[in-house]
Amino acid sequence: MFARSLTAALLGAACLALPAAAETAYPLSLKNCGVDLTFDKAPESAVTVGQAATEILYSLGLGDKVLGTSVWFTEVLPEFAEVNAQVERLADNDPSFESVLAKKPGLVAIQYEWHIGPQGIVATREQFADVGIPTYILPADCWKKDNTAGSDGTRLAMFEMDSIYAGVTELSQIFDVPEKGEELVAGLKAREAAAIEKAQALDLTDASAVFWFSSAEMDVDPYVAGRMGPPGYMMEKLGLRNVVESDEEWPTVSWETIARANPSVIVVARMERRRFDADDVEKKLEFLKTDPVASQMDAVKNGRIVILDAHSMDPSIRNVAALEVLAEALPAFGLK
Numbered sequence: 001m002f003a004r005s006l007t008a009a010l011l012g013a014a015c016l017a018l019p020a021a022a023e024t025a026y027p028l029s030l031k032n033c034g035v036d037l038t039f040d041k042a043p044e045s046a047v048t049v050g051q052a053a054t055e056i057l058y059s060l061g062l063g064d065k066v067l068g069t070s071v072w073f074t075e076v077l078p079e080f081a082e083v084n085a086q087v088e089r090l091a092d093n094d095p096s097f098e099s100v101l102a103k104k105p106g107l108v109a110i111q112y113e114w115h116i117g118p119q120g121i122v123a124t125r126e127q128f129a130d131v132g133i134p135t136y137i138l139p140a141d142c143w144k145k146d147n148t149a150g151s152d153g154t155r156l157a158m159f160e161m162d163s164i165y166a167g168v169t170e171l172s173q174i175f176d177v178p179e180k181g182e183e184l185v186a187g188l189k190a191r192e193a194a195a196i197e198k199a200q201a202l203d204l205t206d207a208s209a210v211f212w213f214s215s216a217e218m219d220v221d222p223y224v225a226g227r228m229g230p231p232g233y234m235m236e237k238l239g240l241r242n243v244v245e246s247d248e249e250w251p252t253v254s255w256e257t258i259a260r261a262n263p264s265v266i267v268v269a270r271m272e273r274r275r276f277d278a279d280d281v282e283k284k285l286e287f288l289k290t291d292p293v294a295s296q297m298d299a300v301k302n303g304r305i306v307i308l309d310a311h312s313m314d315p316s317i318r319n320v321a322a323l324e325v326l327a328e329a330l331p332a333f334g335l336k
Contacts, residue, residue: 024176032170033113033142035125037134042176043106049095049122050111051076052316053138053171057109058083059317060172060180067103070095071111073271073311077318093275097123101131109171110137111314113147136174138167140315145249152249155228158236161192164315188320195323196237199330204239207335209265210258211235211242213250213313215278218287221252222278230312230319231267238326240265255293264335266299267326271310281307304333 028039047068048054054069055077063083068090076084090099094115100108100122108128110116116123116135125135143163147153165185172181211225225231227242229249235242243261244253266288270281277283288300299305306329312322 022178024173024178028173030170030174033117033137033139035135037136039134039174042174043134045103045105046107046109047090047100047103047105048109048111049100049115050109050138051311052111052140052314052318053109053167054084055080056138056168056171056317057175059184060168060175060177062175062177063087065175067105068095068100070100071115073273073314074309075272092273094121097127101133105133107174108133108135110135111141111316113137113141114153117147136171138315139163139170140167149248154247155226155232155249156247158228159230159233159315161189161233161319164317164319165189168317184317188317192320192323195320195327199238199323199327202239202330202335204330204335207239207264208241208243208261209235209267210244210261210263211267211269211308211313212284213269213310214271214276216276218277218283221254222258223250224253224258225249225313226251230315230322234319234323234326237323238330255291259293259297262297263299265304265306265330265333266297267306267308267313269310269313270307273310279310302333304335 026040030037045065045067046057048057048066048070050071051073054066057063057066058080063080066087068088070089070091071094072092108116115121116125116128117137118124128135140163143160144157145153145155165188168185169181172178211231213223213225215222224244225242226244226246226248228247232242243258243263244251268281268284271279273279288294288305294300306326308322308325309318312318
């Protein structure tokens with residue numbers, strides 16, 4: 001079985017040379033997921049609710065400002081292990097409102113609106129505003145997306161990497177490090193373009209895929225990627241057709257339906273989180289080999305399975321590294 005792990009360091013490639021950017025001009029006003037924000041100066045500290053927000057701040061050299069983190073799927077990127085070890089983890093999954101407030105952050109940076117939003121399971125943005133703490137949601141979670149539909153929201157248009165780059169740029173402006181934001185975005189864009197060019201050179205015309213994130217139980221319908229989220233974007237750019245036609249972010253689809261579609265490639269998520277049995281990638285692989293329905297798919301029989309970091313399947317700067325891993329794996333599969 002061919003299994004490719006996502007281990008490439010996200011920032012390993014050299015960034016493009018850029019002229020020094022001007023400092024942020026305060027007051028800085030932004031429209032963030034429908035909320036008007038104004039910053040008179042750079043926040044002195046932050047708490048993150050979501051791994052994507054955490055790793056952006058670390059990538060911008062702001063680890064010393066992060067007082068606490070939460071909502072983790074995988075280990076932090078290796079280059080940030082040392083700084084992350086100095087930051088308190090408020091929760092592996094959902095933090096309490098009280099635990100975030102206790103850190104008295106100058107900003108709460110958020111990955112998902114369902115954690116802190118209109119019906120936030122941690123709190124609403126208004127609750128934080130009432131105690132004088134601004135909140136910033138990564139734009140990728142509300143960019144052309146309806147978060148009132150489905151458990152993880154429904155995309156109204158195809159995910160765009162520009163929504164990731166907007167989050168990097170705005171956080172760099174908020175914290176008065178705009179030049180670092182420009183450098184990070186330039187490097188990611190260059191790597192994204194190179195990975196897409198490599199895969200498109202294969203000229204795939206009849207190849208398909210499914211992305212399996214997890215399952216509430218091993219023998220129930222799995223959570224797979226809808227056609228409009230980051231995995232859908234990756235498949236479109238790499239010349240793969242998504243066999244899942246739902247616009248929900250992570251719909252559940254039966255293995256019988258997936259097997260009938262018979263995807264050319266199966267992409268499975270690897271994560272350290274253990275909320276469900278199927279969070280364990282080894283259990284996923286064993287299921288594919290032994291389940292009477294799943295085991296009959298051509299991708300399983302021919303070892304056309306790619307293992308991706310789970311966090312790279314959700315909107316994050318790791319989406320670029322996922323593109324690279326997929327572009328590297330596809331040539332060996334002999335697809336048409």
